[in-house]
Amino acid sequence: MTTxxxxxxNPVVATIMNHRSIRKFTNDTLAPSQIETIVRAAQMASSSSxxxxxxxxxxxxxxxxxxxxxxxxxxxxxxxxxxxxxCADLQRLxxxxxxxxxxxxxxxxxxxxxxxxxxxxxxxxxxxxxLAAESLGLGAVIMGAINKDINRLDRMLGxxxxxxxLFGIAxxxxxxxxxxxxxxxxxxxxxxNRYASETEQRERVQAYDRDMNRYYLARGANNRDxxxxxxHIDLLKMKLPLTGITDYIRSKGFNVx
Amino acid sequence: MTTxxxxxxNPVVATIMNHRSIRKFTNDTLAPSQIETIVRAAQMASSSSxxxxxxxxxxxxxxxxxxxxxxxxxxxxxxxxxxxxxCADLQRLxxxxxxxxxxxxxxxxxxxxxxxxxxxxxxxxxxxxxLAAESLGLGAVIMGAINKDINRLDRMLGxxxxxxxLFGIAxxxxxxxxxxxxxxxxxxxxxxNRYASETEQRERVQAYDRDMNRYYLARGANNRDxxxxxxHIDLLKMKLPLTGITDYIRSKGFNVx
Numbered sequence: 001m002t003t004x005x006x007x008x009x010n011p012v013v014a015t016i017m018n019h020r021s022i023r024k025f026t027n028d029t030l031a032p033s034q035i036e037t038i039v040r041a042a043q044m045a046s047s048s049s050x051x052x053x054x055x056x057x058x059x060x061x062x063x064x065x066x067x068x069x070x071x072x073x074x075x076x077x078x079x080x081x082x083x084x085x086x087c088a089d090l091q092r093l094x095x096x097x098x099x100x101x102x103x104x105x106x107x108x109x110x111x112x113x114x115x116x117x118x119x120x121x122x123x124x125x126x127x128x129x130x131l132a133a134e135s136l137g138l139g140a141v142i143m144g145a146i147n148k149d150i151n152r153l154d155r156m157l158g159x160x161x162x163x164x165x166l167f168g169i170a171x172x173x174x175x176x177x178x179x180x181x182x183x184x185x186x187x188x189x190x191x192x193n194r195y196a197s198e199t200e201q202r203e204r205v206q207a208y209d210r211d212m213n214r215y216y217l218a219r220g221a222n223n224r225d226x227x228x229x230x231x232h233i234d235l236l237k238m239k240l241p242l243t244g245i246t247d248y249i250r251s252k253g254f255n256v257x
Numbered sequence: 258m259t260t261x262x263x264x265x266x267n268p269v270v271a272t273i274m275n276h277r278s279i280r281k282f283t284n285d286t287l288a289p290s291q292i293e294t295i296v297r298a299a300q301m302a303s304s305s306s307x308x309x310x311x312x313x314x315x316x317x318x319x320x321x322x323x324x325x326x327x328x329x330x331x332x333x334x335x336x337x338x339x340x341x342x343x344c345a346d347l348q349r350l351x352x353x354x355x356x357x358x359x360x361x362x363x364x365x366x367x368x369x370x371x372x373x374x375x376x377x378x379x380x381x382x383x384x385x386x387x388l389a390a391e392s393l394g395l396g397a398v399i400m401g402a403i404n405k406d407i408n409r410l411d412r413m414l415g416x417x418x419x420x421x422x423l424f425g426i427a428x429x430x431x432x433x434x435x436x437x438x439x440x441x442x443x444x445x446x447x448x449x450n451r452y453a454s455e456t457e458q459r460e461r462v463q464a465y466d467r468d469m470n471r472y473y474l475a476r477g478a479n480n481r482d483x484x485x486x487x488x489h490i491d492l493l494k495m496k497l498p499l500t501g502i503t504d505y506i507r508s509k510g511f512n513v514x
């Protein structure tokens with residue numbers, strides 16, 4: 001299928017295929033109409049049972065942007081571009097219920113299933129936001145580094161119970177044009193009817209490792225002699241203190257049961 | 258901002274804003290080039306640290322489609338349209354590590370943080386898939402109902418450790434044209450710098466409830482006298498047996514610590 005079928009394109013597919021994360025922006029600020037378009041696009045994503053279980057916080061206050069730079073230890077964050085923090089949010093419905101209903105709802109709200117639902121809702125919305133931004137000629141990067149001090153970020157944003165930040169998105173006018181990164185072979189990601197065998201998967205990832213080794217060696221900036229899996233296994237072995245995130249999530253009423 | 262600023266559009270934004278979930282398809286099957294375009298679009302989404310922590314399984318075997326219909330208790334599922342099952346997948350890197358490395362990686366892999374990362378990766382990819390499908394003139398619906406018997410689905414798909422199904426996406430030629438559903442007011446979803454107060458949120462959701470009450474009463478099919486929050490609070494009070502999903506997720510090595 002992969003080598004013979006013609007690939008189909010149109011302006012939407014072209015925008016999707018042209019994605020690269022942009023981490024450096026000019027000093028231009030976003031127009032209110034651009035911000036509104038990005039947020040309204042985010043809102044149009046599907047959500048589980050139409051619960052719309054996410055929120056977005058835009059950071060405009062320079063002091064808060066500076067604090068986020070401290071939290072993430074990422075110098076480029078907050079220097080320029082507009083910052084959106086995407087949150088999983090099960091709070092709206094609890095606000096609307098009676099006290100008795102809140103108790104009745106608690107068991108579901110605090111289940112792993114609903115945590116997962118809210119995370120998915122937020123991420124579906126986020127991808128619409130990224131594509132809308134890119135379609136307007138802007139660049140974007142999704143940033144997980146906001147988790148480096150999640151309790152501080154929570155206080156900074158004044159998040160109530162049942163609201164947790166998941167990731168940030170920085171959006172601005174691109175001041176760099178990195179390469180589009182080659183993805184895993186389609187055959188390593190897409191299967192028909194059953195998951196592939198471990199042997200098949202290993203062969204596919206090994207082929208990708210060879211491709212990515214060439215890519216990492218050849219690219220203009222930040223080039224190095226590594227493959228995809230070696231790079232990530234080394235990252236995974238670093239054992240960051242992740243239990244703080246687990247505790248934080250549970251303290252907000254997510255993923256408790 | 259919301260009432261005064263001009264909303265910006267282009268083919269990408271137009272496709273995003275035109276989204277409605279399609280649950281009824283003609284008998285046309287997807288061409289291989291359509292399937293490939295959808296999968297390659299999914300692959301282009303950002304992923305956390307470029308881990309690409311998701312997989313997609315396409316169901317083409319009629320027996321498996323029938324089984325999925327039994328699992329989801331959703332008659333339209335599997336009748337027509339192409340079915341994609343989106344999975345969180347941290348398995349590829351564990352396959353590539355040495356035995357010692359697998360032990361070293363275990364603590365991170367099995368953390369809630371990495372469970373969250375893989376769920377986000379899968380959902381970002383999924384939204385690209387939905388938009389690519391819609392841009393090709395197809396319709397799509399994301400379906401959480403695959404969780405109704407998640408252990409059976411796991412066996413059916415032959416999923417290894419560190420791979421869990423999150424949701425399905427059915428894609429096909431639309432045989433219905435439902436209304437676009439009004440979303441929450443922008444002010445109830447997007448905040449500047451700090452989360453809104455409970456009083457503000459309550460007022461915004463109440464305004465939306467009135468709008469949605471009119472929408473639910475007026476729409477062509479499945480009309481009823483309810484608001485958005487009442488409908489969902491009643492759903493949430495039903496207390497489905499969700500702990501089975503929690504146990505399943507942990508049994509696969511996700512969300513353990």
